[in-house]
Amino acid sequence: MQGQGHDLGEQRESGSARVAQSLAIAIHEHRLSPGMKLSEDEVGEIYGVSRTVVRAALQELAHDRLVELKRNRGAFVAQPSVKEAREVFEARSLLEPRTAKSAAERATPEDIKILQKHIDAEHAALHAGDTGRALHLSGKFHVEIARIADQFTVAEFIAQLVSRSSLIIALYWQRRTALCESHAHDALIKALARHDGAAAEELMQHHLLDLLTSLDLRDQPSVPKSLKEALN
Amino acid sequence: MQGQGHDLGEQRESGSARVAQSLAIAIHEHRLSPGMKLSEDEVGEIYGVSRTVVRAALQELAHDRLVELKRNRGAFVAQPSVKEAREVFEARSLLEPRTAKSAAERATPEDIKILQKHIDAEHAALHAGDTGRALHLSGKFHVEIARIADQFTVAEFIAQLVSRSSLIIALYWQRRTALCESHAHDALIKALARHDGAAAEELMQHHLLDLLTSLDLRDQPSVPKSLKEALN
DNA sequence: TGCGCTAAAATCGTATACAAAGTCGTGAAC
DNA sequence: GTTCACGACTTTGTATACGATTTTAGCGCA
Incomplete structure (x- = not known):
C-alpha cells in the first residue's frame, strides 16, 4: 500500500x-x-x-x-478478533476469485514471469527457513494478480486484506505446514498462463477457503x- | 484562542x-x-x-x-480519472451485490425501518432541492446494507468507494435526472424486507450498472x- | 513586448515545546 | 494482608518554531 x-x-x-x-x-x-x-x-x-x-x-x-x-x-x-478474521476472508473471497479470472484473461508472458519470480523467491525463503519472509512474498503474489488484472483500486484493498491476513495468521495459525501455499500458487500460475479464467477463479476461491479452514478461529491472543x- | x-x-x-x-x-x-x-x-x-x-x-x-x-x-x-472511475465501480460490483444478498438473508424489521428512514430523508432532501445532501444520504444507504450484512470490513471498503463515487459523479455525471436512485433503492428495500437474497443481489448489480452507464466516461477530467x- | 533570471513571499515538512491524560508505585487505613 | 488514594513519572495530543521547497512577482536584457 x-x-x-x-x-x-x-x-x-x-x-x-x-x-x-x-x-x-x-x-x-x-x-x-x-x-x-x-x-x-x-x-x-x-x-x-x-x-x-x-x-x-x-x-x-x-x-x-x-x-x-x-x-x-x-x-x-x-x-x-475472530469475527474480524472471518470478515477479512469473506472480503477476500468476494474480491480475489473474480480478480484472478480477469487476470487470467489479461496476463502477458511478462506477467507470468514476474509471478514465477515471486514464487521462486517464496520457495527460496521457505527453504531457508525464513517463514516470515515467505509469508510476505506469498502475500505479494496475491496483490500482483490484482495488478495484472489492471485493477489498482481492488489491488489496494487486497493489499490491505493480505496484510491483515498476515496478522490473523500470526494469531490463529494452527498447522505447521506452510506447503499448501506453494502448491496452490503453482496451480494458479498455470491457470493464468493458459488464460483459463474459470479455473483461476475456482482455484483462488478454493485457495482462500483452504487458508481459512487452516486457521483455528476459536482461540485467543499470543x-x-x-x-x-x-x-x- | x-x-x-x-x-x-x-x-x-x-x-x-x-x-x-x-x-x-x-x-x-x-x-x-x-x-x-x-x-x-x-x-x-x-x-x-x-x-x-x-x-x-x-x-x-x-x-x-x-x-x-x-x-x-x-x-x-x-x-x-476515467480509469479510476471504472475501477471504483468494478470494485463496487464485486462487493455490493453479494453483500446485499447476505443483508437480505439477515435483515430484521428494525434494519428495514432504518433503511426506510434513510430513503425518506433522501426523498425529502431531493424534494427540497438539496441534491448534495440527497447524494450523501443515498451513499449512506449502500453502507447501511453492508452493516446489516454484519460485514464491517466490507462496509468500510464500500464506504470509501461510495465517497469516491460521489467525487466521480461530480466530475462525470451527465443526466440531470437523479430519480433512478430512488426507485432502485425502493426496489432493493422491498427485496430485503422479504428476505429475497437473489433478487437483492440482482437489483444491486443492476443498480450499479445503471449508475455507471449514467456517467459520461469518455471525456477527460471536467x-x-x-x-x-x-x-x- | 517577451523571455529568463533572481529575490521575496507563501506553503509545506519536520522538530521541538508545552499541556493534558494516563500509568504506576508508595503508603496509610481498614 | 488487602484495598484505596494520592502524587510523581511517563506518554500522548496539540501548538508553535524553524528550515526547505515551491510559487510568484519584479527586474533586466534581448
Whole structure:
C-alpha cells in the first residue's frame, strides 16, 4: 500500500512513508507480534526521526488496521478478533476469485514471469527457513494478480486484506505446514498462463477457503516481546 | 484562542477526526469541488485548530482517496480519472451485490425501518432541492446494507468507494435526472424486507450498472477550477 | 513586448515545546 | 494482608518554531 506503488527503489519517499513501510513489513514478517506496543518515542529513536513523522506513520498503519490507536494511550500492533478474521476472508473471497479470472484473461508472458519470480523467491525463503519472509512474498503474489488484472483500486484493498491476513495468521495459525501455499500458487500460475479464467477463479476461491479452514478461529491472543530486537 | 472545548455534541472524537469528517461531508455534498486546494493554514483557521491536526485530517482523507497530497505542494480535492472511475465501480460490483444478498438473508424489521428512514430523508432532501445532501444520504444507504450484512470490513471498503463515487459523479455525471436512485433503492428495500437474497443481489448489480452507464466516461477530467490549472 | 533570471513571499515538512491524560508505585487505613 | 488514594513519572495530543521547497512577482536584457 503506502507509496503510490511505482517507486520501490526511490529514496524520495517522505519520512513517514518510509517508517510506515518498514513497520508494515516487520508486521508482515511476524517480527512484530500482535498486541505489541509501538511507543512513539521508541520508534522515533529507532528510525532517527521525530514523533511527528512517527505519528503520521502510525496513523497510516492504523487506517490499514495493522495497528490500533487508543486515545491517549498509544499505538499497538492490531489483534484481529475472530469475527474480524472471518470478515477479512469473506472480503477476500468476494474480491480475489473474480480478480484472478480477469487476470487470467489479461496476463502477458511478462506477467507470468514476474509471478514465477515471486514464487521462486517464496520457495527460496521457505527453504531457508525464513517463514516470515515467505509469508510476505506469498502475500505479494496475491496483490500482483490484482495488478495484472489492471485493477489498482481492488489491488489496494487486497493489499490491505493480505496484510491483515498476515496478522490473523500470526494469531490463529494452527498447522505447521506452510506447503499448501506453494502448491496452490503453482496451480494458479498455470491457470493464468493458459488464460483459463474459470479455473483461476475456482482455484483462488478454493485457495482462500483452504487458508481459512487452516486457521483455528476459536482461540485467543499470543505474546508480545521486545521492540528494538524485532526492528533491527 | 484555541478554545479547546467548544463541544458540539460528541466531543469524544479527536480533533483531526472531526475535521476529516466535516471535510468529507463537504466533499460528498459537492460543496468542495474536485481539484480545489485545501491549504493547511486556511483549513486550520476555519476549524480553529493548528496545522498539526489539519495535516492528520488531510492524510486520513488522502488514504481514502478523497484528497490528493502532492509533496511540498499541498492537498487538493481528488480528481478521479476515467480509469479510476471504472475501477471504483468494478470494485463496487464485486462487493455490493453479494453483500446485499447476505443483508437480505439477515435483515430484521428494525434494519428495514432504518433503511426506510434513510430513503425518506433522501426523498425529502431531493424534494427540497438539496441534491448534495440527497447524494450523501443515498451513499449512506449502500453502507447501511453492508452493516446489516454484519460485514464491517466490507462496509468500510464500500464506504470509501461510495465517497469516491460521489467525487466521480461530480466530475462525470451527465443526466440531470437523479430519480433512478430512488426507485432502485425502493426496489432493493422491498427485496430485503422479504428476505429475497437473489433478487437483492440482482437489483444491486443492476443498480450499479445503471449508475455507471449514467456517467459520461469518455471525456477527460471536467472543468478546471482555475485558469492556471487548465493551462498547466 | 517577451523571455529568463533572481529575490521575496507563501506553503509545506519536520522538530521541538508545552499541556493534558494516563500509568504506576508508595503508603496509610481498614 | 488487602484495598484505596494520592502524587510523581511517563506518554500522548496539540501548538508553535524553524528550515526547505515551491510559487510568484519584479527586474533586466534581448
